Amino acid sequence: xxxxxxxxxxxxxxxxxxxxxxxxxxxxxxxxxxxxxVRIGQLPPYVLPAPSLILQTLIADWSLLWQSLxxxxxxxxxxxxxxxxxxxxxxVLFNQFRLLEYSLYPYAVILQVTPIVAIAPLLLIxxxxxxxVLACAWIVAFFPVLANTTxxxxxxxxxxxxxxxxxxxxxRQKLWDLKLPSALPYILGGLRIAGGxxxxxxxxxxxxxxxxxxxxxxxxxxxxxxxxxxxxRMFAALLLLSAAGIVIFYLxxxxxxxxxxxxxxxxxxxxx
Amino acid sequence: xxxxxASSSSVVALRGVAKTFxxxxxxLAGLDLDVRQGEFLSLLGPSGCGKSTALRIIAGxxxxxxxxxxxxKQQAAANGKSRIGFVFQEPTLMPWTTVFxxxxxxLKLKGLAGAKADAGVIAAIERVGLQGxxxxxxxxxxxxxxMRVSIARALxxxxxxxxxxxxxxALDEITRFKLNNDLLDVWQALRTTVVFVTHSxxxxxxxxxxxxxxxxxxxxxxxxxxxxxxxxxxxxxxxSAEYAALCRRTSEALSQAMxxxxxx
Numbered sequence: 046x047x048x049x050x051x052x053x054x055x056x057x058x059x060x061x062x063x064x065x066x067x068x069x070x071x072x073x074x075x076x077x078x079x080x081x082x083v084r085i086g087q088l089p090p091y092v093l094p095a096p097s098l099i100l101q102t103l104i105a106d107w108s109l110l111w112q113s114l115x116x117x118x119x120x121x122x123x124x125x126x127x128x129x130x131x132x133x134x135x136x137v138l139f140n141q142f143r144l145l146e147y148s149l150y151p152y153a154v155i156l157q158v159t160p161i162v163a164i165a166p167l168l169l170i171x172x173x174x175x176x177x178v179l180a181c182a183w184i185v186a187f188f189p190v191l192a193n194t195t196x197x198x199x200x201x202x203x204x205x206x207x208x209x210x211x212x213x214x215x216x217r218q219k220l221w222d223l224k225l226p227s228a229l230p231y232i233l234g235g236l237r238i239a240g241g242x243x244x245x246x247x248x249x250x251x252x253x254x255x256x257x258x259x260x261x262x263x264x265x266x267x268x269x270x271x272x273x274x275x276x277x278r279m280f281a282a283l284l285l286l287s288a289a290g291i292v293i294f295y296l297x298x299x300x301x302x303x304x305x306x307x308x309x310x311x312x313x314x315x316x317x
Numbered sequence: 318x319x320x321x322x323a324s325s326s327s328v329v330a331l332r333g334v335a336k337t338f339x340x341x342x343x344x345l346a347g348l349d350l351d352v353r354q355g356e357f358l359s360l361l362g363p364s365g366c367g368k369s370t371a372l373r374i375i376a377g378x379x380x381x382x383x384x385x386x387x388x389x390k391q392q393a394a395a396n397g398k399s400r401i402g403f404v405f406q407e408p409t410l411m412p413w414t415t416v417f418x419x420x421x422x423x424l425k426l427k428g429l430a431g432a433k434a435d436a437g438v439i440a441a442i443e444r445v446g447l448q449g450x451x452x453x454x455x456x457x458x459x460x461x462x463x464m465r466v467s468i469a470r471a472l473x474x475x476x477x478x479x480x481x482x483x484x485x486x487a488l489d490e491i492t493r494f495k496l497n498n499d500l501l502d503v504w505q506a507l508r509t510t511v512v513f514v515t516h517s518x519x520x521x522x523x524x525x526x527x528x529x530x531x532x533x534x535x536x537x538x539x540x541x542x543x544x545x546x547x548x549x550x551x552x553x554x555x556x557s558a559e560y561a562a563l564c565r566r567t568s569e570a571l572s573q574a575m576x577x578x579x580x581x
Contacts, residue, residue, distance in 0.1 A: 204409040208379050210476075211403055212426040222425075226413045308412045308454050 094277040102277040103284065110266065110278075114285050117247055117262035120175070121293070124182025129236055131183070132190025138196045140224065141216070157188035161246055165253035173203040178250040178262075185246030186239035193235030197228025230309050233301045240293040248286065263289075327389050328510045331577045335535075336370050336382035344370040346535035348384070351546050352478070357504055357511045359521035359528045361567070363575050366402055367536020368514045374482050375512065376403050379578075396409035402471030402509075404481040408463035410455040410470075416442065419449040420470045427474070441473040442466075444503060461492035465499075472503070479511045485520065497523055498551065505548055518571060522563045523555060525560070532574040542567055 076096045082088070083095040090098055103110065135153070162183055168177040201224050209219050229239035251264035261269075263282050270278040305312035331350040337343050344367040352358055352375075359366040373379040374386060379402055402423075410419045420441055424434045442451055446466040455463055464484055485493045497520060504511055515521050521528045525544055532539040546559055554560055 177543055202409065204405045204407060205411065207373075208403065208405075208409060208422075209426065211376060211378060211401065212423045214426045218426055222422075223411075226411065229413065308414075 091274045091276050094240060094280060098277050099280045099284065103281040106278055106281060110263070110282055110285055113261060113263045113266045113282070114289065117244075117251065117286070118280065118289060120178050120182055120262065121244045121289070122250075124179055124246055125186055125236075125240055127179070127183045128186035128190050128239050128243060132187050132235065132239070133194050133232060136151060136184075136191050136194035136198060137220065137225075139195060141220070142305040153188060153191055156184055161185050161249050162253065165250045168250070171252055174254050178247055178254060181250035181253075182243040182246035185249075186243035189238040189242065190232070190235040192236075193231045194228055197231025198224045199233065201227045230305055230311060233297075233304060237294070237297045240297045241290060244286070244290050324353050325401050327387075328354055329389065330387045331371070331375070331381075332385045332387065334371070334374060334386065336367065336374065336379065336383045337382045338379075343535035345374075345381075346537055348537055350529065352510060352512055354389070355508055355510055356368060356499075356527055357513065357525045359513045359515055359525040360531060361515060361518065361521045361528050361571060362531030362539075363533050364516060365536075365569075366531040366533035366574075368531055369482050370536065371531075372482050372512060375424070375478075376401055376480055400474075400477040402474060402476035402479045404464075404467050404479070404484045405472045406456070407481045407485060408460075409466040410466055412455050414454070415451065416447065416453050416455070416466050419455065419466055420473050422470060423474045429516075437475075438473055441469040444472060444506075445469045446499060455553060459492075460495060461488055464488065464496060468500070468503070470501075472507070472509075475507075477510060479509050481511065481513045482530060483514050483516065486516070487521065493520070494555070501550060503546065516566055518567045522560060522567055523550060528567060530570045531575045533575045540570050542570060 080095050080097060083093055094102075106298065135149075161184060161279050164184065165177070165181050168180050170182060171177075205223060205227075206219070209223055214222070247262065248264040251262045252268050254261075254265065255268060263286050266282045267286075270276070270282065302312050329352045331348055334345055334348040334350075335343070336345040348367070348371060350371065360371060362368050370379060373522055374381050411422070417438060421434070421438045424430065424438070439451065442448070445468050447462060447465050447469065448460065450458065450466075455466065458466065467484070471481075487494055488496065501524060513521070513524060522544055528542045528544060530539045530542065531537065546554060546563070
């Protein structure tokens with residue numbers, strides 16, 4: 046009996062240690078095998094570069110890759126902010142004016158279900174390149190914010206809504222003091238999806254843009270390195286893109302946690 | 318349309334009120350009900366007898382399909398609706414903000430803010446026994462405490478008429494007894510008129526001066542019982558022979574009402 050009781054905390058700790066250690070061990074194993082395969086098989090770098098070479102490339106080309114990363118990140122952040130403002134704003138307008146929702150919602154869906162890869166070349170014809178890339182990032186990221194905010198605004202507690210009516214709340218009060226706070230967890234969920242998607246949108250548009258000159262983003266670097274068979278640099282740029290995606294995801298998770306930790310189930314710490 | 322005035326001692330009078338929902342369910346038919354000044358009135362009945370619907374109609378949250386709702390002179394002057402407090406079945410609190418802001422909500426919505434209003438908020442929180450919890454979030458409170466917050470919110474506007482829709486149905490019996498006692502204390506201190514919807518015979522007898530027993534399908538008044546036991550009522554009343562006798566009588570009335578109700 047007492048043995049099991051004593052084991053509980055230590056087994057929880059061990060579980061947490063394993064959660065961190067195991068992925069690292071897997072990564073190390075994969076890297077070692079990868080490196081070994083390349084060295085033993087004497088594979089040329091344009092077929093498969095060794096991890097050590099990718100790291101060297103990352104360091105050697107750092108200034109170039111860093112500049113490209115900044116370009117892509119700027120587009121991503123701009124696209125994300127526009128998606129956040131546009132998505133929440135349009136959802137609020139739809140919620141307040143039903144006729145507007147009936148008129149426009151189908152087109153928001155069409156924009157969402159048409160693959161962005163297919164839209165990007167068209168945008169590049171009509172818009173200057175940076176603007177086209179931004180538009181792509183926006184189109185991809187905007188719909189989840191719109192859809193989630195709409196869902197959130199419609200999920201208001203009916204009794205609370207009755208209570209607001211009972212005390213003669215105005216439309217504005219119902220929106221700001223009831224609907225938007227109720228929708229906040231949904232909005233933040235939408236933003237978390239939008240963060241990753243705006244990076245995808247930016248990358249897709251950069252690749253579609255292809256032969257652009259200076260000031261090009263990471264995706265363009267990948268495409269360009271591909272043409273030049275500079276495979277190590279392709280891997281290095283890909284590594285940076287993944288890292289950027291992870292950072293965006295965790296920043297938005299942090300925002301989610303900070304905004305909801307006092308009250309929403311999704312952000313509560315386990316206390317049982 | 319000016320509603321006919323109710324008799325002078327009534328806070329509100331329902332005459333021939335009917336409610337049929339769009340799906341064809343007749344929740345109420347021909348309901349006559351007078352709520353008298355200062356009384357603690359319970360609406361007792363099986364589920365489906367329309368007692369919650371009647372409460373929502375009084376509150377103006379639902380429109381009757383037929384019949385009239387007439388307010389007493391005093392209430393008509395104050396525009397009836399604005400003098401109502403409502404307590405729902407669930408605590409119905411805003412989870413994203415504190416107890417203080419939840420209780421302050423009615424004042425905020427009516428555009429009454431400022432130091433005087435804030436003092437009233439604190440007073441309402443203390444009246445329901447939640448001193449020191451003004452800064453807590455609803456999720457940090459127990460079910461009984463959340464219901465107390467909900468009652469404080471209903472009291473903060475100093476309503477003439479407090480409408481309560483099975484407020485303690487989801488609570489355990491110990492918590493419910495405690496809240497019953499405290500609710501009676503509050504009622505005696507404030508002399509507010511209360512309409513209390515319940516399906517518990519024991520709760521209705523313990524709390525009210527008058528019990529209206531309702532029958533279902535369609536919802537209507539079946540009979541009415543006076544509970545003459547004097548206030549204050551406390552634990553000794555709950556264990557008295559008088560209480561037991563009253564409960565038996567009320568129970569019998571309720572079973573007659575249930576056999577009189579239409580088949581589900």
